[in-house]
Every structure is written in C-alpha cells, then in structure tokens.
Amino acid sequence: MAENSWQASSQTPLALMKRILALLAALCLTATLIAAGTKKYRGAWFEVHYPAGFKIQNSIQSSGMPHEFDSAFFVSPDGLVKFYIFSPQWAGETPDIAVKPELETEKTEKTETTGGFKKRWYTISPRKQGFTRSYVETTNEDGTIRWVIGIEYADKKAYEKYQSSYLAFKKSLKQFAD
Numbered sequence: 001m002a003e004n005s006w007q008a009s010s011q012t013p014l015a016l017m018k019r020i021l022a023l024l025a026a027l028c029l030t031a032t033l034i035a036a037g038t039k040k041y042r043g044a045w046f047e048v049h050y051p052a053g054f055k056i057q058n059s060i061q062s063s064g065m066p067h068e069f070d071s072a073f074f075v076s077p078d079g080l081v082k083f084y085i086f087s088p089q090w091a092g093e094t095p096d097i098a099v100k101p102e103l104e105t106e107k108t109e110k111t112e113t114t115g116g117f118k119k120r121w122y123t124i125s126p127r128k129q130g131f132t133r134s135y136v137e138t139t140n141e142d143g144t145i146r147w148v149i150g151i152e153y154a155d156k157k158a159y160e161k162y163q164s165s166y167l168a169f170k171k172s173l174k175q176f177a178d
Contacts, residue, residue: 044068
C-alpha cells in the first residue's frame with residue numbers, strides 16, 4: 001500500500017503544519033517589510049508608491065483640483081536620483097522637465113504604438129556636467145491623454161543603485177478618471 005508523501009517523510013503531520021505556518025509567517029513578514037519600505041503619494045489624478053526615505057517635491061499644480069498636483073519629483077536621501085511623474089486628468093505640458101537647449105540635448109531612444117497609445121522613450125543629457133534624465137512619455141492617438149514618468153540621475157552608478165526602486169515606482173502608477 002502506498003504511503004502519503006507526508007507519512008513517507010520523517011515529519012509528523014504536526015511538524016509539517018508548523019513548518020507551513022512558519023513559512024506563511026515569513027512570507028507575511030516579507031510583504032510587510034516591502035510595503036513598509038514605500039510610501040503612497042496621491043496626486044490630483046494618480047497615485048504612486050515611492051521609497052520611504054525619499055523627499056517629495058510637488059511640481060505642477062492641477063488646474064482641475066485646487067491644492068493638488070499633476071506632477072511631482074521624489075528625491076533620494078543622497079540626492080543622486082529623482083523619480084518623476086506627470087499624470088494629469090487629460091493631457092498637458094511639462095515645463096518642469098523641459099529641455100534647456102543651452103545646457104542639454106534630447107535624444108529619442110525608441111517609440112512604439114500599442115493598443116491606441118504611443119510610447120516614447122527619451123533621454124536628456126547634460127552638454128557638460130550634470131544629471132542625465134530618462135523619461136517614458138505615453139500619449140493616445142489624438143493627443144488628449146498624456147503622462148510622463150522618469151528618472152534623473154547623477155551617473156550610471158547612481159542609476160544602478162536605484163534602478164529596482166525606480167522600476168517598482170513605475171509599476172505602482174495608478175491613474176484616476178473623473
């Protein structure tokens with residue numbers, strides 16, 4: 001007669017149950033620690049999760065929601081990177097990240113259209129010294145919807161240090177409609 005796998009092992013059902021409970025407790029603790037490592041920011045028409053140690057710099061005030069913002073920067077504790085989000089109700093301009101032609105150059109890395117939305121990946125580089133800025137701009141076909149998300153970084157080492165936090169930041173974006 002075949003034995004159950006838990007019977008074939010040297011563990012009793014009680015010991016196996018304790019191991020499963022310990023594993024579940026560890027998973028819950030890990031999820032809590034990850035969640036504790038971020039904070040939620042709510043803009044006028046969006047929310048994102050950013051690293052807990054970062055400082056918020058509100059930027060473009062929302063025209064449709066007084067005292068709320070369509071864009072914000074999130075600055076790392078060491079000042080080596082800034083995350084950026086612009087997500088208004090519809091479309092809009094981003095003067096807070098505009099290229100300064102005397103100091104910077106802009107290069108589009110890639111564009112792609114999927115599901116009625118065009119994404120443009122572009123980088124703004126300093127002509128001499130300064131921070132590099134990389135953004136993804138998303139617009140719909142008629143240009144009535146637009147949002148931009150990006151990162152500003154001192155150098156490649158700084159980018160690599162915060163890359164996983166930035167990817168989590170990007171992934172956390174939730175947009176609201178009216």
